[in-house]
Amino acid sequence: QVQLGESGGGLVQAGGSLRLSCAASGRTFSSNAMGWFRQAPGKEREFVATISRSGGSIYYVNSVKGRFTISRDNAKNTVYLQMNSLKPEDTAVYYCAARKYYSSSYYAHDYDYWGQGTQVTVSS
Numbered sequence: 001q002v003q004l005g006e007s008g009g010g011l012v013q014a015g016g017s018l019r020l021s022c023a024a025s026g027r028t029f030s031s032n033a034m035g036w037f038r039q040a041p042g043k044e045r046e047f048v049a050t051i052s053r054s055g056g057s058i059y060y061v062n063s064v065k066g067r068f069t070i071s072r073d074n075a076k077n078t079v080y081l082q083m084n085s086l087k088p089e090d091t092a093v094y095y096c097a098a099r100k101y102y103s104s105s106y107y108a109h110d111y112d113y114w115g116q117g118t119q120v121t122v123s124s
Contacts, residue, residue: 002026002098002113009094009118012086016122020081022096022115029077033104035111036070036081038092038120045108048094049081053102064090086122093117 008020020036035050049060049070058070069082079096097111105111 002029002032004096004098004113004115006094006096006115006118009120011121011123014087014122014124016086017082017084018086018120020083020094020096020118020120022079022081024077024079024098029098030074031102032098032100032113033102034070034072034079035097035099035105036079037095037097037108038090039095039117040089040092043092045095046092047106047108050104050106051079052104057104059104059106083120086120088122088124091120091122093119 003025006022012018033052036048037045038048039045047061051058051070051072067085072079095117096115098113099111
């Protein structure tokens with residue numbers, strides 16, 4: 001089992017920044033590829049970013065490329081999502097997820113463990 005806990009969400013003005021953190025416990029964190037997803041009210045959960053076990057493979061949804069950065073610190077069992085130049089359309093609950101395999105994935109169904117989510121609200 002892997003337990004995940006997100007933090008760092010909040011209310012920010014458009015153009016501002018937030019850094020989300022996801023702390024993992026349980027199984028060996030360094031074995032897991034990690035991902036960030038988000039879900040806005042009335043919408044389906046959407047892929048945001050993913051990082052492989054080693055950090056060597058990273059992918060983003062087109063709408064956040066150049067603004068968001070995913071990273072991980074295996075020594076701290078933590079994955080991060082640095083979000084810059086935030087827009088109102090980034091408003092959502094952001095979820096951290098872990099999969100049992102080392103390779104990154106865009107697909108929510110590939111992930112085995114999920115956090116409870118953290119709210120990000122961007123005001124215009």
